[in-house]
Amino acid sequence: MRKLIVIAIILLVGAITACSDDNATPSDRFSNYINHWNEKEFDKMYAMLSKSAKENYPTEQFVDRYKKIYQDLNVSDLKIEAETLSDKESEKAMKDGKVSIPFSVSMKTTAGPISFDYEANLIKQEDKDKENWYVDWDTGFIFPEMKDSGELRIDSTTPARGEIRDRNDMPLAMNDTIYEIGIVPENLGEDAEQNKKKIAQLLGLSIESIDEKLNASWVEPNLFVPIAKITKEDEALWNELVAINGITRQETTGRIYPGGAATGALVGYIGQVTAEELKKQKENNYSAQDTIGKRGLEKLYEKQLRGIKGSTVKVINDGEETILTEKEAKDGENVKLTIDINVQEKIYNTLGGDKSTTSVIDAKTGETLGLVSSPSFDPNEILYGSTANIWKKLEEDKENPLLNRFSSTYAPGSVIKPITGAIGMKNGTIDPKEGLKISGLTWSNGEGWGDYEVTRVSESNGPVDLHDAIVRSDNIYFAMQAVDMGAKAYVEGLKAFGLGTDFPFEYPITASSISTSEKLDDEVLLANTSYGQGEVEMSSLHLATAYTAFLNDGNMLKPTLLTSEEKAQVWKDKLITPKQADIIKEALRDVVVDGTAKRSAKNAKFPVSGKTGTAELKLTSDSDGQENGWFVGYPTDDEDIIVSIMIEETKGNSGLSTEKAVEILHKMKE
CATH class of the missing domain: 3.10.450.100 (NTF2-like; domain 1)
Incomplete structure (x- = not known):
């Protein structure tokens, strides 16, 4: 139941x-x-x-x-x-x-x-x-x-990519006519395999990659099959290619970089969007056929440069088109820089392939006129050369042309000494007229230092004051002053000059650092930092920026990269008094007249002021290390531009940076 x-x-x-x-x-x-x-x-x-x-x-x-x-x-x-x-x-x-x-x-x-x-x-x-x-x-x-049976069709219109231009409207990245090289299969002739081999050699391609394109499902014997792109300037290459049966070309539009390697690290380049980039850009309407900024300004300003795609959504039914919605393409915006391509090229050519970084700024407006990393790469070769071969060559190059040195930081060496002097005058621990009694070539502050000693290049004939210490680049003077000043006051002073904080610049520049901990608790580290050793690191652009304080009555300017930015913005004000700035300037002039830059700047055609520096990079105190040479300087009379240059591995030729800086100033004043 x-x-x-x-x-x-x-x-x-x-x-x-x-x-x-x-x-x-x-x-x-x-x-x-x-x-x-x-x-x-x-x-x-x-x-x-x-x-x-x-x-x-x-x-x-x-x-x-x-x-x-x-x-x-x-x-x-x-x-x-x-x-x-x-x-x-x-x-x-x-x-x-x-x-x-x-x-x-x-x-x-x-x-x-x-x-x-x-x-x-x-x-x-x-x-x-x-x-x-x-x-x-x-x-x-x-x-x-x-x-x-209506069929939906989505047509896209690609906008023109915005151009990157210098302060005088000269193109640094532009859209121009290029040649698309292709093969018409039926014209390869009886020696097709031999002809493909010649084509592959000239274009730096593999025969397999050419065959892959020729064997695509859409290919017909009489159709143009694109295999590579070259610039209009590659006429010599084209003349060799056109002599081969089957080769022809079509004009199209491509990205051109007129500055070549001189602007490579700064401007960067574009390339085919990757699957990973498509995922990241999911909301921005990219397709697998699109290009995207890969490096440098091309990547930094991708959103402005790219523009907005145009689209038409329509239905085709019995030959009749009905538009459902459409949006016009909007071309990308141009980006105008404060950079001067002429300055950029003069710097790059002057460096002659030396491993170095150079920054040039307008001392009165803060506008960046030149940012160079050397050696560098030519973006045109990456876009239109044999990509695999080019990358292999660049990656295996011991000079590391892919490293962006102007965005990196380095031990500043003695070019930090005017900053140390300014900090001491500001907080009252350095009296510029007071001389310190220093004997011998070495100094230690007692038992707490162990066997470590600060060394200087030459002995002094009497008490050393701030002027003498800058002119003769006396490490011991600055080490003594920093120890007397104390870590707290010195760190505060360095931070006032922008160290240990983000650098306010459109292009990502590594922040200058005081130490790995941003502190100077160890007295030896404090002493070493005062003359640019220890763990302190600065970029060449930050050093050029710091020196604007000496030419603007103690106010340090904010560096700018875009012409749309306000000029002569003050980043750090009243770092020192106008009188104290004059004291530093007098010393910087005498560095060239009768100091460490006297010999290397002897060919200067006009008065130059500045500070030399040598930063030694070594693993232990008793070992030899790589030496990087620095010079930060400006025309004495005009005080209008500041050049900050660092050249790696200058051991045995510490004046090379000064020589190059003077040559750059000459070329800029021509």
């Missing part, structure tokens, strides 16, 4: 369930369908289609098509709303077993908003012994114009 009761209960529950399906209204059922649609749950939508709809549109024609179209259009803010049937309409529908429900669709796409009204036909059908309402779907649900 109990068993019969249980069976009866199960049957009753099943009947209730079936009854609940039978009692579902068309509005309820379509509302459920719309919920899935709003969430782009296309599989669940497909499960609610009528039998005839499923027969006409297999899963892939529904689910996959919806997914592809919505993905291609980058559909967002999808909203579907339907009218609710009245009680009378619902009763009639239940009786007739069919009903039409009007609905509206709105969405945002890459080409603009799209909205439409349509009508859904629902029919009552039995499925697995249950009756329910099913959507009698057709392609008009996607877009009404697609009903009756």
